[in-house]
Amino acid sequence: MTDCAKIRELLSWYANKTLSRGEAQAVAQHLASCSACRDELAQIVQLMWEFNATFAQMPSAPKKTWDKVIASTRGIAITQLDVGSFLLGISLGLSVPRTGLPRVRSDLRFFGQKIKLFDNQKGGTQ
Amino acid sequence: MESCDLLDHVARNDERAFGRLYERFADRIFRYALTLLRNRHLAEEVVQETMIAIWKNAESFGGRSQVSTWIFGIARNQAYTLLRREVAGERRSVEKLxxxxxxxxxxxxxxxxxxxxxxxxxxxxxxxxxxxxxxxxxxxxxxxxxxxxxxxxxxxxxxxxxxxxxx
Incomplete structure (x- = not known):
């Protein structure tokens, strides 16, 4: 592979500034003496700019997606029991996830802070 | 907070950190999935399944790569799983990207x-x-x-x- 061919394989990553220092120095040195590769780089920078703008116009994730995610991770709430007040209280919840075992969790509320007492999934009792 | 710190909190069951991670990555995953699949419904499903996989497997992130590399890897696997399912089943409609x-x-x-x-x-x-x-x-x-x-x-x-x- 010629020097130009090797350098051109790296130009897209030279343009997005993710090459290692050594690779970036090698590309810069080559560019200093090769007008054809400088033209190639200019073309890539132009493409990158245009595609970046175009990708940014793609639609965002629908708002309802988060609700689906959280419903899936928390599961369908079967029951939720709260005793006490905002300052001091305890809650016990039972939910059924889409897959796996039912989830039981309990929290202690203490002056607005929520402290997990028990969770049989992910982390368990703290 | 850095994404790796958020992921660390997610591994400890922190839903608020999970929400922040979602805000940081949902649109990026959606656009990546849309680039691969060219179908909005499937892309949404990829976001969903990727985030659920992150919630379940956050503790397995070893820190050997960037968080975004790990997450896009999961998203890609989800996208190709859906793609195989779609190819095996009904035909998907290709939309404008x-x-x-x-x-x-x-x-x-x-x-x-x-x-x-x-x-x-x-x-x-x-x-x-x-x-x-x-x-x-x-x-x-x-x-x-x-x-x-x-x-x-x-x-x-x-x-x-x-x-x-x-x-």
Whole structure:
């Protein structure tokens, strides 16, 4: 592979500034003496700019997606029991996830802070 | 808070951190999935399944790569799982990748969109990950699970096609 061919394989990553220092120095040195590769780089920078703008116009994730995610991770709430007040209280919840075992969790509320007492999934009792 | 710190909190069952991670990555995963699948419903499903996988497996993130590399790798696996299911079952409808904006539509933008849509999926995703996500060829190789030379080659051929279509 010629020097130009090797350098051109790296130009897209030279343009997005993710090459290692050594690779970036090698590309810069080559560019200093090769007008054809400088033209190639200019073309890539132009493409990158245009595609970046175009990708940014793609639609965002629908708002309802988060609700689906959280419903899936928390599961369908079967029951939720709260005793006490905002300052001091305890809650016990039972939910059924889409897959796996039912989830039981309990929290202690203490002056607005929520402290997990028990969770049989992910982390368990703290 | 850095994404790796958020992930660390998610591993400890912190739903608030999970919400922040979602805000940081949902649109990026959606756009990546849309680039691969060209179908909004499937792309939404990829976001959902990726985030659920992150919630379940956050503690398995070893820190050997960037969080974004790990997450895009999961998203890619989810996208290809859906793709295989769709190919085996019903045909999916291919949509336009971009929302047309009549007020700002110009001929050049339309050409750029058409050129991108015409690329093979393997080249399209490399262009997305390099030009939009700003990832290195090494990170892209890890996401795609292919040699670095393959990533460079796909980008080179994509660039040749794009330049040909846009000049």
């Amino acid at each position: 971009f929302l047309p904006d009549p007020a700002e539509e110009v001929e050049r933008e339309e050409q750029v969109r058409a050129a991108m849509s015409a690329l093979p999926v393997g080249q399209r995703e490399v262009v997305f990950l390099a030009f939009y996500e700003g990832l290195s060829y090494g990170e892209i190789a890890r996401i795609l699970a292919v040699p670095e030379g393959t990533v460079k080659s796909r980008m080179y051929h994509a660039k040749q096609k794009l330049a040909g279509a846009l000049t």
